[in-house]
Amino acid sequence: MPKLTSKQKVDFLKTIITIRRFEEKTIQLYQVAKIWGYLHPYVGEEAIAAGTCAALEKRDYIISTHRGHGHSIAKGADLNRMMAELLGKSTGYCKGRGGSMHIADTELGMLGANGIVGGGIPISVGAGFSCKMEGASRVTVCYFSDGASNNGVFHEALNMASVFNLPVIYVCENNMYAISMSACESIACKDIASRASSYDIPGAIVDGSDPEAVYNITASAVKRARSGKGPSLIEAKTYRFGGHHPNDPAEYREKEEVEYYKTEKDPVINYKKKLIEEKVLSEDDIKNMEQQIVKAVEDSVKFAEESPEPQLDKFLEEVKSI
C-alpha cells in the first residue's frame, strides 16, 4: 500500500468533520420539527464513509442505508440539496418526495439510501452485473449494518455476487445494535466478516473509527474487484454515538459502553489529534477547516429554508401518470 499523502489525510478529516457537523445540524432541526419522519444520524461512524469513498472514483457506485447521510456526503453530495431534501423542499435530491431515507443521485453514482433494512443489498448484485458487463472496471460499494446481515437478502446477494464474480465491495458498518437488538444476541457468529467464508470471498475486519485503516482495506478490495477477482466483505467495527434516532434514549445500552466509544473511538477527536501530532495540520488549520465546514452547513440550511415547497398542483398532475 503506498503511503498516504497529506492531501489524502486532510481530505479524510474534512469529510469526517463535514458529516459530523451536518448530522449535528440535522438533529437540531429534527428537534424543532423542521425535519420530520425518521432521521438516523451517522454520528460516530463517519470514518467509514470517509475512508471507503476515498478509495473510489466518481464513476463508481455506492448503495446506502437508512443511516445514509455520511455515505452521500463522502461520495461528494451537495450539502444544499441534501439539506433541502431533509426539509422536504423541491430543490432537494428527491424533490422533497423522499426525505432522509431515500437520498439518491445518479450523477454521483449514489444509488440510494433505503428505508428497508437490507433493501439495497440485492440491488448491489445488479449494479455489480452492470459494472461487469460494461467492462470498464467500475465497482460498487454496498453499505449495510449488523442488523441487515441477518436478513435473507444478505445471503442471497453475497452468494450471487460470488458465484458471478461481481465487482462489489460489501461494507458492513457493525455499530453493535439494530435499534435495541444487540449484535451479539442476534448474530450467530462473533464477526460478520467470518460469514464471507460461506461465499468463498475475502472477509476482513477493520477499526471503523480509523479512516486510514478503512481506506487501506477498501483500496485493496477495490483493486481486487477492478481486476476481475470478484467481491469482498469488509466489516468495520463502529458505534453509533446517539440513539437509533434522535428521540431514542437508547436505554438498552450500558452507560460505560457509550462513554468508552465516545472517548476512545471518536473519529473526529482522534483523527484531529493524529494529524496535529504528525504535523500535517496545525490547530489553526483545523480551526479554519471547522469554520468553513460550519459555514457550509449553515449555508445549506439557509438554502433549504429559502427553497420553494413542491407544488401541490404539479404533484396532483404527476400522480395521474403513476
Added chain:
Amino acid sequence: MREIEYREAIREAIIEEMNRDHKVFLIGEDIGKYGGAFRAYKGLLDMYGEDRVINTPISEAAIIGAGIGAAVTGYRPVSELMFIDFAALAMDQIVNQAAKIRYMTGDNLRCPLVIRTQGGAGRGVAAQHSQSLEAWFYHVPGLKVVMPATPYDVKGLLKTAIRDDNVVMFIEHKMIYLLKGEVPEEEYTIPFGVADIKRQGSDVTIFAYSNMVYKSLEAAADLEKEGISAEVFDPRTLVPLDEEALLKSVKKTGRLVVVTEACERGSVASDIAAKVALKAFDWLDSPVKVVAGLNTPIPYNSTLEQASIPHKADIVNAVKEALGK
C-alpha cells in the same frame, strides 16, 4: 367507563391471553426490553421471560415462518411485523405458506397464527413506511383481515384473533396508538365478521375502517350541521366481512360512500363498491362513491403526504355528491 390508549388495549389483550393460555407467545423485532416500536409490549419481557417474548434478528420471513412452524405444532404465536411495508419481505411465508397450509393439507395442519402489524401515512416516514397494504391480504384466500379503529375494538378483536384457529392479519394504524377510548375492566371478546355502526344515520352509509373511521365521524358531525344524516359503518374485520349488515345499512340509506386510506387502484374500497353495486343496485338512489388515497407512493413532504390520503373534507364532498347537493 375508564378510558385507555389503543396501545394499552393491545397490551391488555395480550396479557389476558398469555395468562389464559400458556401456548400463546410473542415473536418479533425490538419487542423485548424496548417493548415494540410503538411500546405496545412494554414490560412484557419482564412478565413472561425470553421464552414467550422472543426478540428476533431482522428476519421477517423467519419471524412469520417461526410463527407458522410453532402454530402447526400446537402453539399460538403472535408474530409481529414492525411495519406492514416489511410484509413484502415475508410474502412467501404469509401467502404461499400460512394462508394455504390448512386448506391444502386437508385440515391436517392447523395454523392459529396472528400476524400483528401496522400501516398508514401521516408521520412523514415516506414511501416505504406509510403504505396501507390490506388489499394484498384481503385478496388472498386463507387469511382473515382485521383492522380495528378503537381501543375497545382492538382489545376484543385481538383476543378473538389469538383464539382463532386460522391465520389472522391484524392490522393497526400508526396514527392511533395514543388515542384513548372506553374499554371495560371486565373481560370481553368481539366476534369476527360483525360490523359496528359507529354512528347511526338515515341519508347515506359511510363505510370506513381503521383510522378513516375517525375522519368519517368528523365528516358526519359536519354533515349533521347541514341537515344530512350519515351512518358510519365500521366493518372491523374485512375478512370475514359483515356483508349482511352492510347491505342492510345501504338498504336503509340508499347511498354508499366507501372510504379507505389505501390508494384506490385495486383497493378494498373498490371491491366493496363493486360488491354493493352487484348485490344492492336496486336499493341505491345514486352511484356508489369511493374516497381513497391517490395512486402514488407516499411522499415525504407533508403537504404532499397529506394530499395523498383522504380527509374529512373529501368525505363531506363525496357525501354531498351522492346526495346531489
